Amino acid sequence: MHAETKEPLKILITAGSTVEPIDPVRYISNRSTGAAGYSLARAAVKRGWRVCLITGPAGMDAPEGAELVRIETAEQMKDEVLARAGEADCLIMAAAVCDFRPERAAREKIKKTQGRLKLELVKTPDILSCVDERPGFIKVGFALETEKTAENARGKLTAKGLDMVIANTAGGGKDPFGEGRGRKFDYIIIGKDLEGAELKAVTKEKMAEEVLDRVQGLI
Numbered sequence: 001m002h003a004e005t006k007e008p009l010k011i012l013i014t015a016g017s018t019v020e021p022i023d024p025v026r027y028i029s030n031r032s033t034g035a036a037g038y039s040l041a042r043a044a045v046k047r048g049w050r051v052c053l054i055t056g057p058a059g060m061d062a063p064e065g066a067e068l069v070r071i072e073t074a075e076q077m078k079d080e081v082l083a084r085a086g087e088a089d090c091l092i093m094a095a096a097v098c099d100f101r102p103e104r105a106a107r108e109k110i111k112k113t114q115g116r117l118k119l120e121l122v123k124t125p126d127i128l129s130c131v132d133e134r135p136g137f138i139k140v141g142f143a144l145e146t147e148k149t150a151e152n153a154r155g156k157l158t159a160k161g162l163d164m165v166i167a168n169t170a171g172g173g174k175d176p177f178g179e180g181r182g183r184k185f186d187y188i189i190i191g192k193d194l195e196g197a198e199l200k201a202v203t204k205e206k207m208a209e210e211v212l213d214r215v216q217g218l219i
Contacts, residue, residue, distance in 0.1 A: 009049040009219060012088040013041050014081065014127075016056035018074045020101035022119065023110045032096030034058030035204050036142065040092055041066045043208040047216075052088070054080045056095060074098055074124035085131045090138040090215050093128050100124060128160045138218050140211065143167040150188050150196050157190055163218055165190050166211060189214065 015037020019027040034055055041053040041063040051066040054077060062068045071077045074097045085091055100121040110117060128141055141162045143153040146169065153167035167188045184201040189210065199207060 009044075009047075009090065009216070010052075010088045011044050011049050011215075012052050012054070012081065012084050012091045013037050013044070014054045014077060014091075014093050014095035014097075015041070016058040017096045018056045018077055018098045018124070019072050020074065020098050020124070021105040022102050023106035023108065025109050028098055028101065028121075029057075030096050030098060032056075034060060034095075036207070037092075037094035038063060039204040039208040040094055040211065043205065043212055047212065052084055054084075054095070074101065074127070078125045078127045078130060081127055082130060085137075089136070089219055090140065091128075091131060092140040092211070092215070094142050096142075096144065097127060098124055126160075128162065133161055136219070138163045138215055140164045140166070140215065144170055146170050150190065153188065153190050153196075154194050157192070157194070163192060164211070164214060166207070167196075 016034030017030045017032040019029045021027045037053065037055065038058065038060050041051050044051045045063055045065040052069065053063060053066045054069045054071060056071055056077065069080050071080055077095060077097060081091065101124050103120040103122045128139060131139065139162050141156060141160060143156050143165050145152045145167060149167050149169045153165045156162070157165040167190065168185060184203055186201065187199040187207050188196040189199065190196045199210060
């Protein structure tokens with residue numbers, strides 16, 4: 001709640017992967033399930049906050065009480081975020097947005113008889129960098145790394161003007177993907193002071209509560 005008005009906080013959360021079409025039946029994507037973003041949305045609703053969840057494909061039920069906006073591509077997610085960020089107190093980019101997309105999607109299904117297929121990839125929009133900063137507006141990002149996790153996350157925080165970044169690691173026997181309920185993961189929460197608070201072996205639900213506590217403190 002806002003201390004002065006007692007109005008509910010307005011929080012914008014992104015979740016899931018994006019899918020970038022190759023042709024009408026094939027696409028590029030990643031392994032994100034959306035569990036982190038959905039956990040954040042459920043936890044925020046329980047706090048009485050007004051929640052809008054912009055989500056790529058995810059095999060989970062919509063959090064009851066949250067506005068749900070479904071998208072597929074990075075460009076669509078960018079458009080929906082920019083349309084709503086101006087009214088939000090906080091943006092949490094938990095989605096795993098594809099960094100690249102095919103430069104052109106074929107209009108017809110590409111036949112296997114073609115033999116070889118060469119894809120030209122171009123960068124997708126950096127959504128966090130597209131969102132304007134303004135006084136009192138909190139921007140939170142996620143960083144999934146395979147090496148130098150804390151170092152790379154700090155670089156992302158400063159480069160994108162974030163208030164906080166939540167980092168975790170893939171590879172080396174660590175699997176950060178999948179439903180959070182009952183499974184435990186390691187995270188590092190890094191704020192503007194660049195100090196990292198480690199969360200060891202916590203569920204995604206516990207991670208969500210820790211992140212929202214910090215968001216509430218910042219606001």
